[in-house]
Amino acid sequence: xxxxxxxxxxxxxxxxxxxxxxxxxxxxxxxxxxxxxxxxxxxxxxxxxxxxxxxxxxxxxxxxxxxxxxxxxxxxxxxxxxxxxxxxxxxxxxxxxxxxxxxxxxxxxxxxxxxxxxxxxxxxxxxxxxxxxxxxxxxxxxxxxxxxxxxxxxxxxxxxxxxxxxxxxxxxxxxxxxxxxxxxxxxxxxxxxxxxxxxxxxxxxxxxxxxxxxxxxxxxxxxxxxxxxxxxxxxxxxxxxxxxxxxxxxxxxx
DNA sequence: ATGGCTACGATCCGTAGA
Numbered sequence: 553x554x555x556x557x558x559x560x561x562x563x564x565x566x567x568x569x570x571x572x573x574x575x576x577x578x579x580x581x582x583x584x585x586x587x588x589x590x591x592x593x594x595x596x597x598x599x600x601x602x603x604x605x606x607x608x609x610x611x612x613x614x615x616x617x618x619x620x621x622x623x624x625x626x627x628x629x630x631x632x633x634x635x636x637x638x639x640x641x642x643x644x645x646x647x648x649x650x651x652x653x654x655x656x657x658x659x660x661x662x663x664x665x666x667x668x669x670x671x672x673x674x675x676x677x678x679x680x681x682x683x684x685x686x687x688x689x690x691x692x693x694x695x696x697x698x699x700x701x702x703x704x705x706x707x708x709x710x711x712x713x714x715x716x717x718x719x720x721x722x723x724x725x726x727x728x729x730x731x732x733x734x735x736x737x738x739x740x741x742x743x744x745x746x747x748x749x750x751x752x753x754x755x756x757x758x759x760x761x762x763x764x765x766x767x768x769x770x771x772x773x774x775x776x777x778x779x780x781x782x783x784x785x786x787x788x789x790x791x792x793x794x795x796x797x798x799x800x801x802x803x804x805x806x
Numbered sequence: 807a808t809g810g811c812t813a814c815g816a817t818c819c820g821t822a823g824a
Contacts, residue, residue, distance in 0.1 A: 561823080562813055586823085588813070613814055614822075659823055667822095699824070718824065751824070754811035765824075797812080797824075 553805040555652070557583040557695035557768055559751075559798035563616070564588070566796055567595055569789050571602045573800060577786065580622050581647050582800075583654035583695040587616030594618070611640040617654045617696070621647045633684075635677035642678070644685070650776070650805075651689035653682065655696035660717040668717060671699070675726035683733050692773040694735060697751075697798065699767050700727040702737065706766035708749065718765060735771040738783050738803040750785055751798045758797075759790055770803045779805040 556579040560566040563584065574582070582604070587594070591610040599606055599620060608618035609630040617640060619625055625645030632642055644653040655678065660671035686692055700723045704710035713719045731737065739748075749764025758764065772780060782804040790799045 565813070586813095661822080661824090716824095753824070756810055758811090767824080794812085 553581075553648075553650075554579040554802055555581045555583075555650070555693055555695060555770060555805065556800050556802045557585070557654070557697070557770055558800040559585040559656070559697040559768060559796060561586045561796040561798065562588045563595065563618075564593070565794065567598060569792060569795070571598065573786070573789055574602050574604065574620075577800070577802065579802060581650070581652055582620040583652065584618040584620065585616075585654070585656035585697045587611070587618060588613055589616055607643055607645045609640045609643040615640045615656055617641060617643045617656050619643055619645045619647070619652055619654050621645075623647060625652075632674075632677045632681045635674070635681075637674070641674075642681075646689070649691050651685060651692045653685060653692070653694045653696075655694060655698065657697060657699045659699050660723065663715065663717050663720050672722055672726055675723075675729070679726075679729050679733060682730060682735070686734055686773060690773060690775050692735070693776055693803075694730070694771040695769070695801075695803075697768050698727060700724060701765045701767055702727050702769075705746070706749070708747065708761075708763045708765070713765075718767060730771060734773060736774070736777045738770045738772055738777070738780050739766070739801075741777060741780055742783050748785060750801055752790065754797055768798055768801045770801060772803070776805060781806050
């Protein structure tokens with residue numbers, strides 16, 4: 553069972569990349585972020601032709617998330633219950649025996665900004681939500697763009713990034729609070745080479761220089777961690793013309 | 807050197823991303 557997550561940065565622009573990748577990688581479940589597409593314009597027919605049904609929570613211009621699956625999803629929930637938010641950042645669904653929560657965590661813009669405060673409040677609300685989900689669903693996966701590089705080894709140049717948004721201590725503490733609920737970072741379940749990232753800046757040839765951050769993650773509950781057999785980040789789509797800045801991240805389960 | 811891409815929705819520039 554392959555579970556993937558990919559921030560596509562416009563589903564409309566990236567649809568050819570996405571359908572090509574689905575055909576090659578053959579994932580069973582795919583969490584998508586930054587659709588930048590309202591629900592009425594969601595490319596349902598194209599994705600169904602590719603073999604995937606979709607649960608989506610779209611928004612014009614910004615944000616927007618979806619869960620694609622071969623088998624279809626049950627008990628779809630949108631947003632964070634009890635957290636009023638205009639921004640469409642969360643969709644959850646049950647696929648087979650797995651509960652999947654797809655998240656597009658706020659960027660935060662700059663430490664100390666209004667958006668940074670929103671990011672920290674949003675993470676606190678997400679933590680409350682995931683605690684409840686873990687009670688109800690032992691086989692829980694939380695996949696998406698967390699917009700936090702958890703440790704310095706997840707950052708190409710920790711010195712340059714020190715104290716900046718995505719790596720600041722309050723953000724890392726908020727990210728670790730999710731693990732404290734009983735979730736594990738599938739990337740760290742395996743021996744990993746150094747300098748593995750999931751996002752590279754469009755500017756300054758970020759990808760060619762491997763100037764990246766590992767901000768896209770798949771977190772899983774203990775029972776799912778025991779079933780996790782492989783992890784990979786597929787850099788191939790990042791090499792294409794007009795790529796998303798993010799690479800697809802994949803975890804496999806027995 | 808505080809820039810540098812990319813997408814979007816609005817026009818031919820501003821906002822946002824990370």
